Amino acid sequence: MSADASLNAFVTRERIEGSDDGPLAGRTVAVKDNISTEGVRTTCGSAMLADYVPPYDATVVERLKAAGATVVGKANMDEFGMGSTTETSHFGATENPAAPGRVPGGSSGGSAAAVAAGEADLALGSDTGGSVRNPAAFCSVVGIKPTYGLVSRYGLVAYANSLEQIGPLAPTVRGAARLLEVIAGPDDRDATTRSGGADADYADAADGDVEGTTVGVPTELFEGADEGVVDTVEAALDDLRDRGAETVEVSLPSIERAVEAYYVIAMSEASSNLARFDGVRYGISGGYEGDWNDSFARAREAGFGEEVKRRILLGTYALSAGYHDKYYKKAQDARAWVQQDFDEAFETADVLASPTMPVPPFERGEGLDDPLKLYLADANTVPANLANLPAISVPAGETDGLPVGLQFVGPAFGERAIVRAASAVED
């Protein structure tokens, strides 16, 4: 597909040259606009940060540059990562090059659209509850959400710290794996990074060899999904069986509570994280009338869009006196329950497979009036975030001409297993 400015994949187009050589020399990368780039504005898709220019690079951007990559722009996104369609961006919606008239998914929709249209060879997104895998599925590209702690979040503008990871998007599994190698590994500036992944090889696991692999199929993630999506994923699983993989049904009963647990935790963390936007050190000023509470409330009224306000309010509510035990504590119990279910499933399976999204790409504007409907579409992606596990979305085919993504979830730091399984699907 030819480059097309009307996609609106980028909030800011600006070239940042990397070093002369390295594993990504000559490759162009779109960087999601919540990842700090020194001297290049980083808006998070929000009016609040429309003029914000970071004084430093995120660790992943330093690593891209050291690896020889050229950043070609800052990719459009749902405001502060809060959305699954890229329609909540202050800078307008992004077109889906793989399904015109449909949303590109989100929140890393600009990153996925840029890769799908060839406007960048590769891209970085961030995935709090599916924000890399969802747009990868909707735009027919590959996206990886790494194990929590594999990739530094230093310089990523926080939405929900305990859930999110920066992850790669690429046209191929091998390409995404190679970009992951560049950004993975411990970082002194992010104390949640782990030593695993320091010298990881992921790309050479993309060999398509699934002979003897046991693929767990969680029935809960197929129930209620669109029929055409299920048929496409089942056909891909048939193909894996033909290549020597074994599939076994597994059950994850806790998954039924995953969406509500995810939203309570994510909104609660967001309500705290986004308190920093008070219009004093950066962002839109609320002026100097009245006291600081008035000023901050005005700054935030002017700077935040509707979905961001909705999540801050619901998060504030879930953490407020009398409701903390009812919502936040219960959500943490559900999170532990989900983790336990995955642990059990990985006693019998090497990886778990499901549709990435239970539905094909939405039409533009389809879910904007009904936020709960959009939240429910995250059912298959949020469990990996709650359990801190790696997950990949790989194109599995089409239904009625619309892209379908297949997701593999692996055990912690099992990136090689999901890369290998996904590479067998794309062959």
Next chain:
Amino acid sequence: MSDSDGDSGDASDAVDPGEVRHVADLARVALDDEEASQFAEQFVDILAYFDSLDGVPEVDREADLANVMRADEVHEGLSQGEALRNAPETVEDYFEGPRVS
């Protein structure tokens, strides 16, 4: 959605715009009337959905979490100029904020 502290009863079937405003005050977000009533309507459904967490069993959390410590050493950081560069208003070498009360 009740104002009273300590009330954790079944409140999520009754969200009115006044209660949305109370939470918005806590969160320092000004809302117009239309937003407050729209949110009140949406929060009924969303909170009712969150109520299903009631059925979640108590689960032992993983106990292998450990604090990560580092030496408290001085490193080079942002210069004052860099730190101030994105501020809407500054006075000399300081951020200018609204008055406290």
